[in-house]
Amino acid sequence: MRHLIDITDLSVEELDELLDLASDIAENPKKYQESCKHKKLASLFFEPSTRTRLSFEAAMFDLGGNVLTVSDANSSSASKGESVADTAKTVSCYADIIAMRHPKEGAPFVASKNASIPVINAGDGGHNHPTQTLTDLLTIKREKGRLDNLTVGFCGDLKFGRTVHSLIDALSRYTNIKFVLISPEELKLPSYVKKDVLAANNLEYVQTADLEEVIPQLDILYMTRVQRERFFNEEDYLRLKDSYILTPEKLKKAKEDLAILHPLPRVNEISVAIDEDPRACYFKQVLNGKFVRMALILTLLKEAGTL
Amino acid sequence: MNIDSIKNGYVIDHITAGQAMNIYHFLNLDAMDCPIAIIKNASSKRMGKKDIIKIDIETDINLDILGFIDKDLTINVIKNGERIKKYNPELPATVKNIIKCKNPRCITSTEQELDHIFKLTDKKNNVYRCLYCEAKAGK
Structure with missing residues (x-):
């Protein structure tokens, strides 16, 4: 069976x-x-x-x-x-x-x-949560027409987000995927994912804390929520939370055909103003x-x- | 200290000092009705200190699990007072009901009748993961 x-x-x-x-x-x-x-x-x-x-x-x-x-x-x-x-x-x-x-x-x-x-x-x-990963893959495939030769940015909580880990795992099986990992120091991708998935498959990746710096190179931007409860220190949370809110201003530097994904629910990490932008794919993702x-x-x- | 040599059975040598009792429990030796000697902290040129277990038994016993516990130990098989085989144990592909998964979110933490099974996922680094939740085994 x-x-x-x-x-x-x-x-x-x-x-x-x-x-x-x-x-x-x-x-x-x-x-x-x-x-x-x-x-x-x-x-x-x-x-x-x-x-x-x-x-x-x-x-x-x-x-x-x-x-x-x-x-x-x-x-x-x-x-x-x-x-x-x-x-x-x-x-x-x-x-x-x-x-x-x-x-x-x-x-x-x-x-x-x-x-x-x-x-x-x-x-x-x-x-x-394999059907979430299937949803993400289908959205990428329908938006870009392919699952290879892509620069994929993951932004926000890369430490605890299981959707991020399994999408990286799934995409690592396709050719020429470049991963851009955008997160605060406290929420970086765990070393076991880097070691077991990225390094083990000789995959190219960069880590940065600056979304605006890397947004122009991305084909896909996978946003996640930075969760207050993950921080030990309220000050750190307040310092970091706004760096990862996607706004129309930040999106100005992005490619015209960028696809923005989010596993939802969204809190405030994607400005509602972006919902009307043709690059916003997170509700199409729900349908997918x-x-x-x-x-x-x-x-x-x-x-x-x-x- | 003088421990008699055995006629038939096994000498498990080069056990990391302090591990002998764990092996004793993992092999269920307490349930066996045969002479067993446990030597702790014996001096060793290679290891400094080591443990040794001698099992005087006529029948075969399954020692496959030893690779999981300590792959660097040595197993000597004794027949009629002679050593007929000496080898290091291999890492078993799976281990069943030897250790328990410590992940409190694992289904085995609430469903007591489930076997605790771990799979060898990284031979190079001796990593076993829970069959159900994939948490790393803690020995």
Whole structure:
């Protein structure tokens, strides 16, 4: 049984096929509107999530399928102490595919080992969130027409942001990607990511604290939120937070075809004035998230022999 | 101090000083009904101090896990009073239920029936990671 637990479960060829299918769905949604008729997605969200859950559920509805939802762990058997393994076995009797978010890291992997239907990891703690990475990749591909020969800037909290780490990991498999890492000293990319991903693959990267200095060279700017709770010192937070707010002024020096991405939710790190700029892609990214989840559900159900 | 040589079994030599009791527990030697000698802080030209474990046993025991604990130690296999094999253990590809994942966010921290499994992810640096959450193993 094929599952998606970690983005590296997919080869580059499989990734490309999935992104091509997602692009086709985006361009011809009617073609797929009955592809999953009479099929059921079990949406098992054991911790709060609005965006990802709605995206999965909208994806299944747009494929003509149905959705069974657990959106509150307190209303499920998990609150009675049922194991993830038993939940997966039970839900396999009702549904055709599972999307699982769980606060414990590795829970979707345990589910995949016990389910008789495909399991998609919809986020497990601070560990993996592969469909966010697929969303980011699809957005880059649709905006730039390619996933190679790009200069990609990551800005903000590069230390704790799991979306940043897994997107770097995924992009490192494509050729001629130059990484520009823009963050305050306190929130630099962890050394294990630099060592295990960037250095191990001989990838070019630069680190800087100055967004304005590097913005002219970027094809992609991936913004993240600088979170107050990450700082030990309120003074440091206040000193740094405004350096990473993207404003129309800072954007003046950027390329005309820059694509600005953000995993959302946004707080204040991208000025609302930028929303109207054609380079702002973060709401298109949300829509791409639905398309790529549709492609993933279709692909996994086909591989499982359900369709 | 005089420890008799063994007739059949294993001499685990060049154990990093202080590690003998860990190995004793990892191999579940306390459950074995055979003579076992643990020598701690023996003098060693190469290591300064080392630990040694002698296990006098007729049957084979699985020592694969030793590579995970201390890949520089030496295993001597003794048959009829003669050493028939001497080798350093290899790093096992996986280790199961030897150590526990210490990541409080790992699913194994709440689901007690799950096996604690670690995979060798970096042979050069002897790095094992939890199969579930990928946290680095702490020995």
